[in-house]
Each structure stands twice: as structure tokens, then as C-alpha cells.
Amino acid sequence: MSTTTQPTITIAGATATGKSDLALNLAEHLGGEIINTDSMQFYRGMDIGTAKLPIDERRGITHHLIDILDVREEANVQTFQRQAREAIADIRTRGKRPILVGGSGLYVRAATDRMEFPGTDPDVRARIESEVEADRWGRHRHLQEIDPAAAAKITPNDSRRIVRALEVIELTGRPFSAQLPDYQAIAPTIHLGLSVERKILHERIASRVETMWEHGWVDEVRRLLERGLAEGRTASRAIGYAQIQQYLAGELDRDDAQEQTTIRTRQFARRQDTWFRRDPRIVWIDGTAGDHAANAASALDAVADTKS
Template sequence: MTPVRPLAVVGPTGTGKSALALAIADLLAHERPVEVVNADAMQLYRGMDIGTAKLSLHDRRGIPHHQLDVLDVTETATVARYQQAASADIEAIAARGALPLVVGGSMLYIQSLLDEWTFPATDATVRARWEDRLAEIGVAALHRELARVDAAAAESILPSDGRRIVRALEVVELTGRPFAASAPRIGEPRWGAVIIGLDWETAVLDERLAQRTDMMFADGLVDEVVGLLDRGLRDGVTAARALGYAQVIADLDEGGDGSGAREPTFVGTRRYVRRQRSWFRRDHRISWLDGAAAGNADRALRIWRDVS
């Protein structure tokens, strides 16, 4: 049996990627099974449900979903681990004749999966030295140090993202080359995957994000965060920085009840969406669909069939 060409649904947060994936699965129900491979980094975590808009087991409607709930909040999510695990999922799904449907908006995770990305070496001693430097001078100052040795890397990494700044400095030191030299090149997608992008007009998407944020807080995001703090969320390197979770933790630490995190969460999400849009729009392989249009599942499948 010839393995099935994967289909990826990507794009900014809040555009309706999960709903589109379910609609695609419904349309294909009488032709072949569909299995979803999550590509949202924070949906890897058990218990991080409300703030990541993770589909409940009921809402998955019996469709297998892979790479959900595979990490405790104290564990560190890495692109390399995800690439290995998700690649194995895709190949197993395709080999049994089902459609691997990759769904998410975590930019590096998606590119690591769909491009042949070989990760540069790591060295615990070098990394520890840069982590000590981060603790000594703070994230903003370390970002300035990165800018002095690799301006392009500093431009692409948020000044608040201490973990990526440390990683970039580690790679530069170990390889003697700019951090970007280790990034994958955009070429033929792995497995011949077809990539669909979903987006909305900016003002409309901003309103969707505002409604989404309100709903998360109404549905109990603060209580979810409090429960996860008891399970070690604060000790997590990556989980504690997730949008919504980081803002609630900060509000609680300042003596609030968590509700003050609503506006910072919305602002942070809107800023992240701008970064996602800029990243994905550089990828010429993506066929874009207007989230406001009807019939996007049909359009996505037509594109997939035309290529397949």
C-alpha cells in the first residue's frame, strides 16, 4: 500500500484550525480514516486545556489525536523531541492508509516536522555557562550580548525569551556560525506534504482573539493555573511561559486573583499572532484560505487531491 500524503493545516492562533481539521475528517469519513498530529507546543502538556483551547476528548469525535497530553508541566518541551515523536506518528499513520493531518501554529515545531531539520549539537557545559550568565545579568542584557555576536538571531528572538537566547549563544559558540545557519531551508515538504494556511482579516481576528480570551477566563483558566501550580507548573521551563498561564501566574504573584491577567493575555496573544503571520507568510508552499469563507474543508481537500 502506498503511504498517504500528509496534509498540514497551519496558521495563526484563533483562526479555527481545529474546527477545519474536524470538517476535513468528516468529508473523508467514507473514503479513509483521518488521524490528527498536534503541532501546538503547549497542547503537549497534560492539564493545560483551557488556555491552549485543546479539544476535549468528546469534541475529538473519536478521531485519534497524537502528540496531545504527552508531557507533565515540569518537563521541558523541545523541538527535537517533538520532531522525532511526531515524525514517527506521521509515518505510522500513513503506512496504515489513514491521512496524517498535522494541525497547529507552533512555527518551529511545524518547520522541524515538514523540513529536513538537523539540529546542531548541544553541550551541557556551554549551555550551563550561558544560563548562569542569564541569571547574572538578566534576559534583556543577554539579548544585547547576542545582538553583538549575531544581530540576525537577536532580531528574530524576542528580548524576553531567555531560553532561545541561551540556545542561540550556545550554537554560535559551538559552531562558530550564525544561529540561522542551523535553520532548515524551505524546499520540498517532507513526505510530499500539502500545506494549507488559515487566516482572517486582522480586525476580525483581533475580535475573535478577544472573545477567545474572555471565554478562557470564563471557563476557569485561573483555576486551571492554580491546580497546575500544585503540580509543579512554576518549575517548568517551557510550560510556565505559555500565553495565559504566564500572565495568570504574574497576576497571582502580585497579589491579584488572576482576573488582572485577562488584558495582558489578549495583548500577548495578539502580538504572537503577528509573529506567526509573518513567519508563515514567508513560506511559499502554503495555500491560504480565508477563515471567513464557507466551504474551506472542500477547498483544502481539493488542493490535497490535486497534488496527491
């Protein structure tokens, strides 16, 4: 089968499961190029805290949609959808296999599935954000009343999605649930997922956070603050970056900042897993052992077995 008709590959899963290594191994075996679907890796300078692979560790494999935003800019899934689909088409014209990797579930789906994204209104968004910030649980209860299907899929702790759901409903007059994806791909796609036993994943997350601090995460945040990090609506709220800003402001000590980052990352990993587990198309690979070669072999078997 020619590369122009071979399915696109996505690699999903929670943070710290080994997605980047798997993507590199598959790209080497299949002649692929990698498209980033981690929304925090869009930001220039957010390297340590997002586990962004340094260029010299990318094995010469081309990566797309990394370092495309300034920390003051807001990530936009509609813009990303266009950019990702353009990157997929470009990769195919050069006879390569597109491999999408990242843990931002909506961005993965936006690139490969039939999804439309209603516009936004800055004034409406700002008003709803202030309402949710003042009473997140109350706004979630309101969402339950006007769109129970959407509320069932959005937790009360997910402020950003509560805001977006209420904004879409107000702007379109339609339920936000009508905009939710229904797992219809626009082209043949193989969906792979990496899973790790929860206890092991929690240990990996704690170790990763500690290592990131040791490798200069605090200095990275200092540099980004000089470039306007605190003004960024998306980047400034990223897990770890927000806690380090509190640490630098004297609001948290080092231990508390690390602990809060670890806890938030574990909570985020659970939300990622919940999101991806809803997708019946994903072929799951157990990456608990941390054996990258074995993960790649399992993934290649899954690719070979999946019908395009």
C-alpha cells in the same frame, strides 16, 4: 492514489484562526488522523488555556502527541521531531492520511522538513538565559554582531530563540543561521494556512481569553501549581498561565491579568503570522468569516489542486 503515497497535510496559522475545526473536517473527508504541533498542548492538564479539544469533541478521530508531557518537563523539538515522524509512519501503515495541525512553527517544520538540531548543554544554557534575562536587548545586539542573518529573523522580544541561537553558536562554533530551515521537505507535503483579518482576529482573541476565564482557567492553573507548574521552565511561561500565576500571587488584579494575556496573545499571533508567511509553499485560506464548512471546501480544493 493510495494513502501511502498521498502527501502529508499541515495546517498552520495564528492562534484563534480555526485550525482545529479545519483539521477535523479534513480528517473526516480524507480519512486522516491528526498530529498535534502546538507545543503547549503537549502538557497534561493545560487544557482550557491552550484551547485543547476535549476528547468528546474530537469526532472519534485519533489525535497524536497531545498530553505527552508533565508540566515540570521541558518541550524539546528534537524529541518531537522523532515522535512526529514515527507517528506519520504509523498512520500511513494503517492506510490513513497524516494531518499536522498547530501554531508552533518550528515544530511543524521539524516534522516535515530537512532540519537538524544541535544538542544542548544545561550549564551553557543556564548562563546564557541569565544573561538574556538581565539584558535582552544587549544580547540581541551581540547576536547581530556575530550572526546578523539569525538576528534578522529573531526579534529582540523573543528571548527563548535568542538564548538558543547564542547557545548553538557557542557549542558548535557555527552561525545559528546555518541551522535555520530552507524549506526542503523530506516527503511530499501540502501546506495549508488559515488567515483572519487582524481586526477580527483581535476581537476573537479578546473574546476567547474572557471565555477561558469564565470556563475555569484560574482553577486549572491552581491545580497545575499543585502538580509543579511553577517549576516548569516551558509550561510556567505559557501565555495566560504566567499571568494567572501573577494574579493568584496578588501581583495583578483580574482585569490586568486578562488584559495582559490578551495583549501577549495578539503579539504572539503576529509573530506566528510572520513566521508562517515566510514559507512560500503555504496555500492560504481566508477564514475571516468563521465559516468552517467553507474553509474545509477551500482546503479540499487546494489539496485536489496541489501536485504531490
